[in-house]
Amino acid sequence: MTRTAGPLRVLVVCRANVCRSPLARAVLRTSLGDGVDVVAAGTHAPVGSPACSLVRARVEAEAWLPPTTGAHAVTVADLRSADLVLGADRTVCADVIALLPAARPRVFTLREAGPVARIALGSARDAARPAGARELVGRMPAARAIAWHADAAVATGRRRRGAGPVPPEGARWDVADGHLDDLAAHERTIDAVVAACHDLVDVLAHVLDEERAARS
Numbered sequence: 664m665t666r667t668a669g670p671l672r673v674l675v676v677c678r679a680n681v682c683r684s685p686l687a688r689a690v691l692r693t694s695l696g697d698g699v700d701v702v703a704a705g706t707h708a709p710v711g712s713p714a715c716s717l718v719r720a721r722v723e724a725e726a727w728l729p730p731t732t733g734a735h736a737v738t739v740a741d742l743r744s745a746d747l748v749l750g751a752d753r754t755v756c757a758d759v760i761a762l763l764p765a766a767r768p769r770v771f772t773l774r775e776a777g778p779v780a781r782i783a784l785g786s787a788r789d790a791a792r793p794a795g796a797r798e799l800v801g802r803m804p805a806a807r808a809i810a811w812h813a814d815a816a817v818a819t820g821r822r823r824r825g826a827g828p829v830p831p832e833g834a835r836w837d838v839a840d841g842h843l844d845d846l847a848a849h850e851r852t853i854d855a856v857v858a859a860c861h862d863l864v865d866v867l868a869h870v871l872d873e874e875r876a877a878r879s
Contacts, residue, residue, distance in 0.1 A: 669700070670697065670698055670699055670700045671698065671699045671700065671746050671747070671796045671797050671800065671867075672699075672700045672701075672702070672744055672745050672746050672747075673691060673699055673700070673701045673702070673745065673746065673747045673748075673749065674701075674702050674703075674704065674737070674741050674742065674744075674745035674747070674748045674749070675687040675688050675691070675701065675702070675703045675704075675749045675751075675773070676703070676704050676705065676706060676737050676748065676749065676750050676751065676755055676759055677703075677705055677706075677750070677751035677752075677755055677840070678705055678706055678707050678708075678751070678755060678840060679705045679707060679708055679709060679712070679734060679842070680703055680704055680705025680708040680712075680734040680735055680736075680737075681705070681708075681709070681712050681713070681714055681715050681718075681734050681842070682714070682715045682717070682718055682840070682842040682849075682852065682853075683751040683773070683838055683840065683842075683852065683856050684703035684704065684705060684751060685703050685714040685718055685730035685731060685734075686714070686718045686721065686722070686730070686853065686856045686857070687701075687703065687749065687751075687773060687856050687859075687860050688701045688702070688703035688730060688731070689718075689722045689727040689728055689729065689730050690727060690856070690857055690860040690861070690864075691860055691863070691864065692727075692728045693725075693726075693727040693728045694860070694861070694864040694868065695864060695867060695868060695871060696871075698796065698871040698874065698875070699796070699867070699871070702735075702741060702745070703730070703731060703735065704735045704736060704737035704738070704741055705734055705735065705736060705737060706736075706737055706755055706758040706759065706762075707736075708734040708735055708736040708737070709734055710733065710734055710735065710736055711733035711734060712733060712734040713730075713732070713733060713734075714730040714731075715842060715849075717849055717850065717853055718730060718853065721853055721857075737759065737762065739762060739763050742759065742762065742763040742766045743763065743766075745766075745769065746769065746797055746800050747769055747771070747776070747800045747803075748766060748769050748770040748771070749771060749772070749773045749776055749863075750770060750771070750772050750773065751772070751773055751837075751838050751840065751856075752772060752836075752837035752838055752839065752840070753772060753836065753837055755772075756770050756771070756772055768804040769800075769804070771803065771807070772836040772837060772838070773838055773856065773859045773860070773863075774835070774836045774837065774838055774855070774859045774862075775807070775810065775836040776803075776859070776862075776863045777859060777862030777863040777865065777866060778810045778862070779803050779806045779807050779810045780799065780800075780803055780806075780863060780866040780867065781865075781866050782806040782809050782810055783799055783802040783803045783805070783806040784799060784866055784869075784870065795870065795871075795873075795874040795877075796867055796870045796871050796874060799866075799867070799870050838852060838855045838856055838859060839851075839852060839855070840852065
């Protein structure tokens with residue numbers, strides 16, 4: 664059950680809650696302000712552990728709001744209270760859905776959320792505009808199939824053109840966990856999280872601005 668009042672609640676989940684999800688929380692909180700309540704958690708979190716040094720350095724360099732003080736293990740209560748759940752990759756999403764199957768419509772990968780939200784907003788222009796961010800998020804499950812269909816069409820086109828290796832279906836929606844790999848892989852993970860967050864912010868910020876204007 665999701666909330667019907669108050670700020671939109673976004674739950675970001677990765678495996679350990681020390682790299683991808685705390686970074687995403689910092690970016691989203693800073694970019695979206697009070698209109699969104701962002702919580703981060705991990706499916707296998709070492710509870711209380713701080714965010715990794717690369718995340719802390721990036722957050723400080725960009726002057727984003729800092730991550731939480733320690734890793735938090737995702738709970739059923741977290742999932743029930745979230746309007747939107749963002750998993751760092753499809754494995755994390757599967758673990759989250761196994762914890763609370765009823766959350767499935769609200770669970771998206773971090774990279775998937777921006778394109779799906781953009782489709783939901785675009786399709787809404789042909790009908791009634793969403794009355795705020797929560798209504799936009801409510802339309803995202805129906806838009807998901809369009810995004811995946813477009814992704815499959817691109818992959819099919821690449822195969823027909825012989826345009827090199829084609830990743831498995833859906834793989835481009837994942838932010839790989841480079842935290843325990845070499846420095847270059849870890850930095851790619853950091854950059855991918857930031858880019859995915861900004862993609863979602865581009866859509867949500869616009870809707871939140873409209874929501875604030877309607878209240879004023």
